[in-house]
Amino acid sequence: MKTESKIFLFLIIFFAVVTPSYAYVTWQMGHFEVIGTTVFALTLLFCLMIWGLLVITGRTVGMRPEDRKDGEIVENAGALGFFPPSSIVPFWSALAITVILLGVVYGWWLSLVGVALGIWGACGWAYEFYTGDYKH
Known part of the structure; x- marks a missing residue:
C-alpha cells in the first residue's frame, strides 16, 4: 500500500495547488467558474479519501x-477469494441505478420504480448463494 498511498498523496498535493489557482484565475478573468472549481475540490476530497x-489499510x-525489497512472487501465490462464475444480479443492480437516474430526468415517479428494482438487486446480492446451483 506504500506505493499507492504515495501516488494519491502526490494527487492530493497537485489538486490542493490547482483548485485555488483555478478559482483565482477564473475570478480574475471576470467570470468565476463554479462548476470547474467544484470538480477540482471534489477530486481533491476523493483523492484524500482514497x-x-x-494509509489505514x-x-x-x-x-x-x-x-x-526482498519480496518474492511466490509469497502472493494462492487463491485470492471466491468469485461467483456467473450471476444476473449485477445486471439488475445496473438497471436499477439506470432507472433511478432516468427518474431524475423524466419524472420522480420513475425513480421510485428504480428504488424497487434496487431493493430487488440488493436482495439478490444478499441471498445469491442461498438459492440455485451455488447454495450452501
Missing part, C-alpha cells in the same frame, strides 16, 4: 510482499 483508506495489514 489516500486515507490506503497499510497500517492494519502491514507490509505486503510488493512493498518489500
Whole structure:
C-alpha cells in the first residue's frame, strides 16, 4: 500500500495547488467558474479519501510482499477469494441505478420504480448463494 498511498498523496498535493489557482484565475478573468472549481475540490476530497483508506489499510495489514525489497512472487501465490462464475444480479443492480437516474430526468415517479428494482438487486446480492446451483 506504500506505493499507492504515495501516488494519491502526490494527487492530493497537485489538486490542493490547482483548485485555488483555478478559482483565482477564473475570478480574475471576470467570470468565476463554479462548476470547474467544484470538480477540482471534489477530486481533491476523493483523492484524500482514497489516500486515507490506503494509509489505514497499510497500517492494519502491514507490509505486503510488493512493498518489500526482498519480496518474492511466490509469497502472493494462492487463491485470492471466491468469485461467483456467473450471476444476473449485477445486471439488475445496473438497471436499477439506470432507472433511478432516468427518474431524475423524466419524472420522480420513475425513480421510485428504480428504488424497487434496487431493493430487488440488493436482495439478490444478499441471498445469491442461498438459492440455485451455488447454495450452501
